[in-house]
Each structure stands twice: as C-alpha cells, then as structure tokens.
Amino acid sequence: MGGVVISGTGVFTPPNAVSNEQLVESYNAYAENWNADNAEAIASGDAVEKQPSSVPFIEKASGIKSRYMMEGKGAIDVSRMHPNLSEEAPENPVDTPAQVKMAFAAAEKALKEAKLKGEEIDMVIISASVWERFLPSMACELQSMIGAKGFAFDMGMACSSATFGISTACDALQSGMANKALVVTAEYLTPVMDYEDRDSHFIFGDCAVAIVLERETETKSETAFRINDRKLFTEYSPNIQVTFGTRNLLVPEDISDPKYRFKQNGRVVFRELLPKVIDLVNGYLEKNERTVEDYKRFWLHQANINMNIFATKKLLGKEPSQDEAPIILDEYANTAGAGCLIAFDKYKSDFKTGDLGLICSFGASYSIGCFEVERL
Ligand SMILES: CC(C)(COP(=O)(O)OP(=O)(O)OC[C@H]1O[C@@H](n2cnc3c(N)ncnc32)[C@H](O)[C@@H]1OP(=O)(O)O)[C@@H](O)C(=O)NCCC(=O)NCCS
Structure with missing residues (x-):
C-alpha cells in the first residue's frame, strides 16, 4: 500500500492583528475603572485591587507579541472586553x-x-x-x-x-x-x-x-512528506480548562460567567508537561534508533517560547535556532492544536529529499502527539 x-x-x-500594546492598554483602562468602582470594597479588604498588565511581562513570560482575531475590536473595547461576533x-x-x-x-x-x-x-x-x-x-x-x-x-x-x-x-x-x-x-x-x-x-x-x-x-x-512513524500520549490533568458547555444551558444565568472560559495553572503545566514531552520524544528516538542529529527541524507546539526553548535545549543540548525549532507564536500567539502545523506549513519549503523532521504537539488534557516526517 x-x-x-x-x-x-x-x-x-x-x-485582525491585535498587538500586546493594544490588549494591555485596554486591560489597564478596564482595571483602573474597576478599581475606582470597587474602591470601598478594596479599602475594607473585601476585594483585591487589580494590578496592571504589562507588555514586557507578556513578551518575557510567553514570547507572544501579537495575535490574529476573527473579530478584533470587542476585546480591546474597554466598555465590552470581549470579542463581538x-x-x-x-x-x-x-x-x-x-x-x-x-x-x-x-x-x-x-x-x-x-x-x-x-x-x-x-x-x-x-x-x-x-x-x-x-x-x-x-x-x-x-x-x-x-x-x-x-x-x-x-x-x-x-x-x-x-x-x-x-x-x-x-x-x-x-x-x-x-x-x-x-x-x-x-x-x-x-x-x-x-x-x-x-x-x-x-x-x-x-x-x-x-x-x-x-x-x-x-x-x-x-512537496510531500511521508509520515514514517507516530506516537500519541494522554494523561488526565485539569490544569488547563474551558468548562463552558451544555451545563450552561441548564443554568442559563451562568452563561456569561468568566469562570467557564479559559483558565490554567500555567506554572504547573510548565512543570508537569515538559518532562512527559521529553520522555516521549526520547522514547520515540530510542524505539526508532534515531538521534536528534538525524532531524533537520523540530516543529513544536506553540504555546510558550520558554517551554519550547526548554524542551529543545533538553533534547538538543543547546538553545535551538529558528531554523532548528521555528517559533510562530510571537506573531500568532497560542493557537492550541494548530500551532505546530502552522510552523510546519511556514517552515518546510527548504526540505530536500530524505530530510527528516519531527512534529510534536503538547498541551491541555494533557495530550502529546509526535510524528516523524520525511521529505519525498
Ligand atoms: C501563562 C504563563 C505565560 C505565565 O508565565 P509565568 O512566568 O509562569 O508567570 P506567573 O503566572 O507565575 O506570574 C508571575 C508574576 O507575574 C504576574 N503577572 C501575571 N500576569 C501578568 C501580566 N499580564 N502582566 C504583568 N504581570 C503579570 C503574576 O501576578 C505574578 O506575580 P507575583 O510573582 O507577584 O505573584 C506561563 O506559565 C505559561 O505559558 N505556561 C505554559 C502554559 C501552557 O503552555 N499552556 C498551554 C495552553 S494550551
């Protein structure tokens, strides 16, 4: 076959490209208004003052500089703070x-x-x-x-x-x-x-x-790439959540409660998930009698630049170049399942017959998916 x-x-x-600067400006205006509206509760200790967001924090902690939105005005409109249709x-x-x-x-x-x-x-x-x-x-x-x-x-x-x-x-x-x-x-x-x-x-x-x-x-x-082998892994974790679902139709007054939107324990995810990714890739290499040097490129999940650097440093023993492990999250932010394949789409054209690469997704649930691909 x-x-x-x-x-x-x-x-x-x-x-619609939306920059960190735009998001931070609207968040900070929103937080200032919220603090003013809740000044009494904050003074009495019944509410916690909202701290400002910051562009340097976002870039340093995540590597994200901008993102594309299907609708780009609502989330940066201080009177709405949520995308429109x-x-x-x-x-x-x-x-x-x-x-x-x-x-x-x-x-x-x-x-x-x-x-x-x-x-x-x-x-x-x-x-x-x-x-x-x-x-x-x-x-x-x-x-x-x-x-x-x-x-x-x-x-x-x-x-x-x-x-x-x-x-x-x-x-x-x-x-x-x-x-x-x-x-x-x-x-x-x-x-x-x-x-x-x-x-x-x-x-x-x-x-x-x-x-x-x-x-x-x-x-x-x-421009075809053969999928030589693949490995999937899951291990239940509630550390990344979007809990919105049919429950909200049963309790309609909850429908716009932000607690049903995206939530994560980012630090815990970082700590727990990466060792599993490294174990899976190393196990994969061993099973297929490969070494990291066999691969021209690693197209990794795109959630956080520090996670990608950490994973590739552990695997390659050095900080990866854009050529070895391309980053697209600076422009696209975290696009969940799409990230590693967007990186593949944008960074595959220089592959020659026989060149090998590894596509690896990792994230919520927890889930990991790893493929070896070879340019025909
Ligand atoms: C979410 C993530 C970027 C946060 O980075 P972090 O370095 O872990 O940051 P922390 O949440 O520990 O926050 C560090 C400090 O910055 C503050 N902070 C948080 N958000 C901030 C913001 N937008 N602006 C300024 N400061 C901020 C925190 O309050 C905290 O302050 P404290 O130390 O005084 O408590 C990072 O944990 C991450 O991406 N993890 C991986 C998650 C992932 O891959 N998820 C997959 C989703 S599909």
Missing part, C-alpha cells in the same frame, strides 16, 4: 459558522498544494479545541462545501487536535477506509478567553491549518 504522506498544507490567517458569523446560527469558513479557506490552500480537487477527498475531519456549533457536524458542512465524497466527522483533542486528527486519518488510509483525507484544525479560540483576567488575556489567537493526506504511491504533490 505504501506510506501515508502529507501532500498539502494550508493556513488561514484571520484579518465576527463578520463571518451567520445571523442564523444554523448557517455556515465562521469556524467552518476558516476551515474552508485553509482547505482550499492545502488542496491546491496537493494538486487535488475537493471531490477527490473521501474523508474530512475538523479537529479542534472548541466549537462554535455542536450540530449539525461542522466537518459534514465542510465536506459539502468542498464537494468531498465519503464521510466526515468532528473530533477534538485540545492542543493536540491536529496531530490526533492526522493520526486518525493515517489509520483510515492504512486500513483502506479512505483514500484521500483532509484534516483541518480550525481554532476559533478568542471567544473563550477572559479579557478581564490579567494572567491569561494575552494567550490565544485564532487560526486554521489544513492538511491533506494520501498514499505515497498516489500523490501528485511536489
């Missing part, structure tokens, strides 16, 4: 969601690179962290939009949504269930952020990345 290849990738970047969002919620439009835009680019038409695809997955709509299935709508045959479904695994989605598609191709698969990680995350929370108001951006997979023997792509 031959191996499975990634024959095309495509990124949809939302139209994007222009792409339908008036009638059953009409095509913005998240599907993001997926479609990324899919068109990936199909073009793979030299395929939508009708040649017979498996479509949207794999993402959060959902604009539960039913009808967003992947089925995307399948219909591109004219794909076969079957489609939605799935999710937080920051490993893309790698777990790709792995699911590989299994379907290898078993003969499908011939050509499209996996799209469309991350529309800015609605789940709490822009009144200094610890996390800078973390996420929106973005979609699409991947076309097919058999090596059938591809027409001139």
